[in-house]
Amino acid sequence: xxxxxxxxxxxxxxxxxxxxxxxxxxxxxxxxxxxxxxxxxxxxxxxxxxxxxxxxxxxxxxxxxxxxxxxxxxxxxxxxxxxxxxxxxxxxxxxxxxxxxxxxxxxxxxxxxxxxxxxxxxxxxxxxxxxxxxxxxxxxxxxxxxxxxxxxxxxxxxxxxxxxxxxxxxxxxxxxxxxxxxxxxxxxxxxxxxxxxxxxxxxxxxxxxxxxxxxxxxxxxxxxxxxxxxxxxxxxxxxxxxxxxxxxxxxxxxxxxxxxxxxxxxxxxxxxxxxxxxxxxxxxxxxxxxxxxxxxxxxxxxxxxxxxxxxxxxxxxxxxxxxxxxxxxxxxxxxxxxxxxxxxxxxxxxxxxxxxxxxxxxxxxxxxxxxxxxxxxxxxxxxxxxxxxxxxxxxxxxxxxxxxxxxxxxxxxxxxxxxxxxxxxxxxxxxxxxxxxxxxxxxxxxxxxxxxxxxxxxxxxxxxxxxxxxxxxxxxxxxxxxxxxxxxxxxxxxxx
Amino acid sequence: xxxxxxxxxxxxxxxxxxxxxxxxxxxxxxxxxxxxxxxxxxxxxxxxxxxxxxxxxxxxxxxxxxxxxxxxxxxxxxxxxxxxxxxxxxxxxxxxxxxxxxxxxxxxxxxxxxxxxxxxxxxxxxxxxxxxxxxxxxxxxxxxxxxxxxxxxxxxxxxxxxxxxxxxxxxxxxxxxxxxxxxxxxxxxxxxxxxxxxxxxxxxxxxxxxxxxxxxxxxxxxxxxxxxxxxxxxxxxxxxxxxxxxxxxxxxxxxxxxxxxxxxxxxxxxxxxxxxxxxxxxxxxxxxxxxxxxxxxxxxxxxxxxxxxxxxxxxxxxxxxxxxxxxxxxxxxxxxxxxxxxxxxxxxxxxxxxxxxxxxxxxxxxxxxxxxxxxxxxxxxxxxxxxxxxxxxxxxxxxxxxxxxxxxxxxxxxxxxxxxxxxxxxxxxxxxxxxxxxxxxxxxxxxxxxxxxxxxxxxxxxxxxxxxxxxxxxxxxxxxxxxxxxxxxxxxx
Numbered sequence: 001x002x003x004x005x006x007x008x009x010x011x012x013x014x015x016x017x018x019x020x021x022x023x024x025x026x027x028x029x030x031x032x033x034x035x036x037x038x039x040x041x042x043x044x045x046x047x048x049x050x051x052x053x054x055x056x057x058x059x060x061x062x063x064x065x066x067x068x069x070x071x072x073x074x075x076x077x078x079x080x081x082x083x084x085x086x087x088x089x090x091x092x093x094x095x096x097x098x099x100x101x102x103x104x105x106x107x108x109x110x111x112x113x114x115x116x117x118x119x120x121x122x123x124x125x126x127x128x129x130x131x132x133x134x135x136x137x138x139x140x141x142x143x144x145x146x147x148x149x150x151x152x153x154x155x156x157x158x159x160x161x162x163x164x165x166x167x168x169x170x171x172x173x174x175x176x177x178x179x180x181x182x183x184x185x186x187x188x189x190x191x192x193x194x195x196x197x198x199x200x201x202x203x204x205x206x207x208x209x210x211x212x213x214x215x216x217x218x219x220x221x222x223x224x225x226x227x228x229x230x231x232x233x234x235x236x237x238x239x240x241x242x243x244x245x246x247x248x249x250x251x252x253x254x255x256x257x258x259x260x261x262x263x264x265x266x267x268x269x270x271x272x273x274x275x276x277x278x279x280x281x282x283x284x285x286x287x288x289x290x291x292x293x294x295x296x297x298x299x300x301x302x303x304x305x306x307x308x309x310x311x312x313x314x315x316x317x318x319x320x321x322x323x324x325x326x327x328x329x330x331x332x333x334x335x336x337x338x339x340x341x342x343x344x345x346x347x348x349x350x351x352x353x354x355x356x357x358x359x360x361x362x363x364x365x366x367x368x369x370x371x372x373x374x375x376x377x378x379x380x381x382x383x384x385x386x387x388x389x390x391x392x393x394x395x396x397x398x399x400x401x402x403x404x405x406x407x408x409x410x411x412x413x414x415x416x417x418x419x420x421x422x423x424x425x426x427x428x429x430x431x432x433x434x435x436x437x438x439x440x441x442x443x444x445x446x447x448x449x450x451x452x453x454x455x456x457x458x459x460x461x462x463x464x465x466x467x468x469x470x471x472x473x474x475x476x477x478x479x480x481x482x483x484x485x486x487x488x489x490x491x492x493x494x495x496x
Numbered sequence: 497x498x499x500x501x502x503x504x505x506x507x508x509x510x511x512x513x514x515x516x517x518x519x520x521x522x523x524x525x526x527x528x529x530x531x532x533x534x535x536x537x538x539x540x541x542x543x544x545x546x547x548x549x550x551x552x553x554x555x556x557x558x559x560x561x562x563x564x565x566x567x568x569x570x571x572x573x574x575x576x577x578x579x580x581x582x583x584x585x586x587x588x589x590x591x592x593x594x595x596x597x598x599x600x601x602x603x604x605x606x607x608x609x610x611x612x613x614x615x616x617x618x619x620x621x622x623x624x625x626x627x628x629x630x631x632x633x634x635x636x637x638x639x640x641x642x643x644x645x646x647x648x649x650x651x652x653x654x655x656x657x658x659x660x661x662x663x664x665x666x667x668x669x670x671x672x673x674x675x676x677x678x679x680x681x682x683x684x685x686x687x688x689x690x691x692x693x694x695x696x697x698x699x700x701x702x703x704x705x706x707x708x709x710x711x712x713x714x715x716x717x718x719x720x721x722x723x724x725x726x727x728x729x730x731x732x733x734x735x736x737x738x739x740x741x742x743x744x745x746x747x748x749x750x751x752x753x754x755x756x757x758x759x760x761x762x763x764x765x766x767x768x769x770x771x772x773x774x775x776x777x778x779x780x781x782x783x784x785x786x787x788x789x790x791x792x793x794x795x796x797x798x799x800x801x802x803x804x805x806x807x808x809x810x811x812x813x814x815x816x817x818x819x820x821x822x823x824x825x826x827x828x829x830x831x832x833x834x835x836x837x838x839x840x841x842x843x844x845x846x847x848x849x850x851x852x853x854x855x856x857x858x859x860x861x862x863x864x865x866x867x868x869x870x871x872x873x874x875x876x877x878x879x880x881x882x883x884x885x886x887x888x889x890x891x892x893x894x895x896x897x898x899x900x901x902x903x904x905x906x907x908x909x910x911x912x913x914x915x916x917x918x919x920x921x922x923x924x925x926x927x928x929x930x931x932x933x934x935x936x937x938x939x940x941x942x943x944x945x946x947x948x949x950x951x952x953x954x955x956x957x958x959x960x961x962x963x964x965x966x967x968x969x970x971x972x973x974x975x976x977x978x979x980x981x982x983x984x985x986x987x988x989x
Contacts, residue, residue: 080548093547100541102548201547206788234550235790315788318580321591322545326648350584373582373783382785 002026003490005071005165005219012059012070019059019070023052023114026072029163030116036144039158041077041135042084043117048072051114058112066112068226073108074167076155077118078125079210080199081105084115088201089133090123092323092330092357102199103234104168104210104227111226116164119154123359124320125172125203127151128431130179131422132361139418140182142457142491146415149179149431155213156183162494166214166223170200172207173308174411174435177447180213181410181460184449184489186477187213188220191467192442193238196231202319204312205236207439216487217448217477221245224470240468248471254289254479257472259463260296260403265434271412274453279409282450282461282480286407289479296403298395301437303388308436309429310372310385317369320362325353332356364425389440396441396466405476406464409434410447414457438464446473449486458489502747506707507739508716509672510664513679514657515689516631516697517560522654523630524551524594529656531695535649543654545589550789553578557656558601558793560688561628562803564658565602567682567810568623572800576601577792581782586648587633597784600627601795602658607682609674612667621675622663631655652696658689664703669735672702673728677834681811684836693726700731704738705753708746717742718756722770725763734763738770814840822853831861838875842882849886852893859889863906879913880906887916895976901925925972930981933973936966937981941989951986959983 001007001017002025011017027045034040055070080086080098087093101109108115122132130138130153138153140146141161148157152169155176159167160183169176171189180187188211195210202208212223225246230239261283266276287293325331332352339348358366372381399406411431421428438445445464453459461480465472481487522529525542541549562572579597603625611617633650660679666672680691680698691698705719720738725731738761745751760774786792809817815829822844824832832843839860847856864885868875888909892902908919940962941948950958959982966978 086547088547096547098541098546098548100546100549197548198550199548202789204788233552235552236788314785318582318592318783318785321582321584322547322589324584324586324591326586327544327589328546346586347584370783373785375781375783378783378785 002029002072002162002165003159003215003494005068005214005222008071008165009069019052019055019114020049022070023048023072023116026114026116026164029161030158033141033158033161033163036139037141037157037161038136038138039119039148039154039161039163040074040117041087041089041120041133041154044084047083048114048116051109055112055114066110066226067222068108068111068113068166071113071166072116072164073113073223074116074119074155074158074164075105075108076121076152076167076169078121078170078201078203079105079168080201081115081118084118086118086201087135088124089121089135090357090359090362091134092354094134094330096329098199100199103196103231105199107227108168113166113226119152119158119167121154122151122175123362124201124316125151125170125175125208126316126361126365128174128178128428129416129418129421130154130157131418132359134359137418140415141494142184143415143455145417146457147182147418149182149411149415151175151179152187152213153179153182156180156185156187159183159185159213159215160491162490166212166219168210168223168227169213170203170208170210171435171439172203172209173312173432173439176211176213177435177445177460177462178411178431180447181449181462182415182458184452184458184460184486184491185213185215186217186220186446186448186481186487187211188224188446188470188473189438189444190224190228190470191238191444192439193236194242194444194468194470195227196229196234196237198231198233202315204315205319206315207308207312209439217446217474217481218246218249221249221474224474228470238468243471245471245474248475249478252475252479252482254286254291254476257291257405257476258403259286259291259293259405259407259476260399261293262297262301262406262408262434263295264297264301265408268412268433270430271409272414272453274414274459275409275412278450278459279407279461282407285480285483286476289483291476293407294403296399296406298392298399298406298437300388300391300395304392304437304440305429305433307385307388307392307440308432309368310381311389311440313365313369314372314382314385315369317366317373320358320366323354323357324350325357326350329353330357361425392437393441396437396443396464400466404465404469404472408462408464410460410462411435414453414455414459434462443467444470444473446477448477448480449489450484451486452489502743504709505739505743506709507667507669507735508664508705508707509666509668509735510703511662511666511672511675512701512703513660513662513676514699515564515660515679515683515691517557517564517656517658518687518689519554519556519560519656521554523554523557523628523656524654527654531697533651535647535651538651539653543589544650545591551594551787553790553793554656557628558795559799559803560656561601561626561658562795562800563686563807564660564683564688565605565626566800566804566807567686567688568602568605568607568626568660568679570602570605570623570626572602572795572803573599574795574797575599575792576795578787578790579784580787581629581784583780583782585632585635586646587635587650587653589633589650589653593630593632594787594790595629596627600625601793602626607675607678609671609678612671612674619665619671621665621671624661624663626658626660629657629659631657669732669739672735673732676700676728676731678811681834681836685809685811685814686807687837693728700725702731702735702738703758704735704742706739706742706746708743715746716753717746718751718753719758720761720770721758722761722763723773726765730763730765733768734770737768741770818843818853822847822857824853824857828857828861832857835865835875842875842878845882846886846889849883850889850893852889855889855893856886859885863903867910879911880909884909884916891916895974897925898975930977932970933977933981934985936970936973937962937978937985940965941982941985948986948989951983956983959986
C-alpha cells in the first residue's frame with residue numbers, strides 16, 4: 001500500500017482505509033526502519049496524524065479534497081518547514097526552525113498531503129552518498145552495507161524502504177536521479193525554473209531544482225503536478241502554464257518519437273558492465289515500443305564535471321556565507337582566547353563557528369569556490385566555466401534539434417559500499433559524470449529503474465529532454481514501465 | 497591654489513555619493529523603508545538573509561534610478577544586471593551585498609557647477625557611473641557599558657541606494673559642496689530621494705589628495721578616503737582639513753602616492769579633524785559574480801523615454817521659466833531654485849497671488865529665508881502660507897500699506913498664523929477713507945503754508961515732513977495716498 005500514491009488515494013476513496021490509518025502505518029514503518037536505514041532527520045507522528053485527521057474530516061464533511069489527500073510524503077531536509085526543523089543535515093543548522101514554509105511545502109499542504117518528516121541528505125546537498133550528513137549515514141534498503149546515493153539519499157531510501165510512496169528531493173548535479181537509480185525508484189529533475197526554489201536552502205542557485213521521487217511514473221507525475229508552476233517570490237521561476245501531466249499518460253504511444261542514444265557514455269572508463277547492458281537493453285525496449293533510436297553525442301560532455309565543480313562550489317561559497325554564527329545557526333559557545341586575541345572577537349566568532357558548524361566536504365567546496373571567484377583566478381576558473389556552460393547548452397540545443405529525448409546511464413556504477421569513496425572526493429565527484437549536464441543546461445531528466453545486477457543491486461537508465469518537455473519524459477518513462485516490471489521490484493523485507 | 501609660504505598645489509577630489517531612493521518598500525522584498533521604526537521591526541526572511549529566502553527586484557527602484565541617472569546626464573545601457581559583493585560583517589546578514597559590478601544601470605554622466613574662481617564660468621564634473629545596491633543594516637557599538645556590546649538593527653537592510661561616483665574632477669572643498677548641492681537639488685526636484693544627510697538618505701565619501709608643484713615637478717600625495725560626514729558643511733570642513741593635513745604630512749615625511757596605498761579616514765565634527773580609520777586599504781577582494789537568484793534586467797528604449805518624459809524641469813530650465821514667468825533676475829531665480837522644490841512651489845504660489853514676482857522674490861529671499869534660518873525650520877513648517885504672503889504683498893502693491901506696515905503684519909502672522917485679514921484687524925490697521933485723508937491733508941497744509949510755496953517753487957520733497965506728521969496723527973494713513981493727496985491739494989491751491 002505504501003508503495004503507490006494512487007493506491008493510497010484509491011483505498012481512501014473506497015473507504016477501505018482512512019488517512020489517519022495510512023499515516024500511522026507510515027510512521028510505524030519509518031520508526032521501524034530508522035535503526036537500519038536512517039532515512040529521516042526528523043519524524044513527527046503527532047503532526048502527521050493531525051494532518052491526516054484533517055483530511056479524514058474533510059472527506060467526512062464532503063469537502064473538496066486536494067490531489068494528494070491523505071498521501072504520506074517525506075520532504076528532504078533542505079526544504080524549509082515552519083513546523084519542523086530544517087537542518088540540511090548540518091550541525092550549522094542543528095535545531096533551526098525557519099519561520100516559513102518553502103513554496104513546495106506550502107503546495108504539498110494545499111494538496112492535502114500528509115508530511116511525515118524530513119529526510120537525511122549529504123550536508124547542504126554536497127555529496128553523492130549521504131555520508132556527509134551530520135546525522136549519520138543513510139543505508140540502502142537493497143543492501144544496508146551500501147549507500148543509497150546522494151545527496152537525496154534519505155528521500156530515495158525512504159521510498160525504497162516502503163515507508164512512504166512519495167518524497168521530495170532536490171537535484172543540483174544529479175542528487176535526485178543518482179540516488180533514485182541506486183535505490184531502484186523513479187526520480188525526476190524538472191526544468192530549471194519549473195518548480196519554485198523559494199524556501200529551498202540554496203547550494204548552487206543556478207543549478208538547484210526540486211523534484212518528485214516515487215516508484216512509478218504515474219505517481220511522480222501526480223506529485224510534479226502539485227509542485228510545478230510559477231511563483232513570484234522566485235525570480236528564476238518560469239511564468240508559463242503547467243501542462244496536465246497525468247492527462248498525457250492516458251494513452252501512450254511511442255511511435256514517431258525519436259530517441260538519441262548517448263552511446264559514448266557507455267564506453268567511458270569505469271562504467272559497470274551491468275550499467276552498460278541495462279542501457280543497451282532499454283534501446284530494444286524503446287524500439288519495440290515504436291520509437292526511432294539513433295546514436296548521438298554531446299561533444300563537450302567531457303567538460304561537464306570540471307565545469308560543474310567550478311560553478312557549483314563558486315555559488316555555494318557565496319550562498320553559505322550567511323552561516324556566520326551572528327544571526328542564527330551554530331555559534332561557537334566559547335571563543336578560543338588566543339584566536340579572540342589575534343583575530344579580534346568578531347572574526348574569531350566567524351572562524352570558529354564555521355569551523356565547528358560545517359563538515360569537511362562543505363568546507364572543501366567553500367574553499368574551492370572562494371578560490372575560483374578570487375581576483376586573478378576568476379578569469380581562469382569561474383568565467384571560463386561560464387563559457388564552457390554555454391557550449392554545453394549549445395550541444396543539447398543541437399542534439400534536440402535532431403531528437404526528442406536522450407537516453408543514457410544515470411551513474412557509472414550501482415550503489416557502492418559505504419566508506420568506499422568518502423575519503424576520495426574525486427572518485428565521489430565522478431558519480432555525477434552523466435547527470436550534471438542536465439543541471440548545467442537547465443533541462444529536465446528522469447531516472448528509471450532498469451533491473452537488478454548480479455549483486456542484487458538496482459540498475460537505472462536516464463532520459464533527458466529539452467526545456468519544459470517534462471511531459472515527454474513522463475510519457476516515455478510510462479511507456480518503458482508499461483513494457484518492464486523493473487519499477488515493481490522491491491528490496492527483501494519490503495513488506496515487513 | 498597656493499598654501500601660504502608653500503609650493504603651489506592642486507586639490508584632487510572625487511566623491512562617492514549614496515542616495516537612498518524613495519521607494520515605499522525595500523529593493524528585494526516588500527518590507528517598509530520608513531525611517532525611525534523600532535529596531536528590527538521592518539524585516540522579513542529575505543532581508544534577514546534566512547536560508548531559502550530569495551530576492552525579488554523592486555521595479556519602482558529601477559524607474560527611480562533611471563530618472564536619477566537621466567537627471568545627471570548619464571546614459572542608460574539597454575542591459576544591466578545584479579552582482580554579489582562578498583564580505584563578512586554582522587550588519588550584512590547574507591554575507592554578500594547585492595550590487596552592480598560591471599554593468600551599472602547608469603553610466604558616463606556629468607553635472608555642471610559654477611566655477612569657484614569665476615562665477616560667470618561653468619565647470620563640468622564628470623560622473624563615472626551610478627549603480628543600484630541594497631543598503632546594509634546598522635551596527636551599534638556600546639563600549640561604554642564596560643563590555644564591548646554590539647547590537648544590530650536590520651531595518652535598513654535592503655533599502656535601495658544609488659551610488660553616484662564622480663570623476664576626480666573637483667578642485668576645492670567649495671566645489672565639492674557646490675557639486676553636492678546641485679546633485680541634491682536634482683534628486684529632490686525629481687522626488688527620487690529625500691537626500692536627508694541626518695537620516696542617512698544621502699551619504700558622502702570623499703577621495704582626496706594633492707598635486708604639489710615642486711619647481712615644475714608634480715608630486716601626488718597618498719589618497720585618503722574620508723567617511724562619516726553628516727552634513728555638507730562637514731564635507732567642506734573635512735576636505736579643507738585634509739588638504740592642510742596632507743600638505744603637512746608630505747612636508748614632514750615626503751611620502752607620495754607611490755609610498756602609501758589609500759587610507760580610510762573618519763571625520764570628527766567636534767575636533768574638526770579627520771582621523772585614521774584603516775591603515776592600508778587592503779585591496780579587498782569582494783569576489784563579485786552575477787547573482788544567480790536574479791535575472792539580468794533589460795531596459796528597453798521606451799522605458800528610458802518614458803522616464804525622460806516624466807523628468808520635469810531640471811534646475812536650468814526652472815530658472816529660465818521663473819525669469820520669464822515672474823519677471824525676476826537670473827541671480828534671484830537661482831537662489832530660489834537652489835532652495836529646492838518646496839521653496840520653489842512656495843514662491844510660485846505667492847508670486848501668482850501677489851501678482852508681483854519681483855516683490856515676492858525679494859521678500860522670500862530676505863524676510864522668509866531669514867526667518868527659516870533663525871528658526872531652523874523648513875518652508876513646510878513655516879507659519880505664513882504662500883497664499884497669505886501673496887495676499888499681503890498684493891496689498892502692498894495696491895498701496896493699502898507700506899513695507900513697514902507689511903512687516904508688522906508678517907511678524908504677526910509668524911507669531912499667530914492665521915490670515916492677513918485677521919492680522920490687519922488684530923493690529924488695528926484700518927483702511928482710511930479718502931475724504932478722511934483729504935481732511936487731514938487740508939488741516940496740515942493750513943498749518944504749514946510754507947510747504948505749498950516750496951512745492952510750487954519746485955521742491956516736491958517738501959511734502960515729506962507733512963507725511964510724517966500725517967502718520968503721527970493717523971497711523972493707518974497710507975503714506976503714498978497722503979503724498980498724492982497733498983500734491984493734488986497744492987496744485988489746486
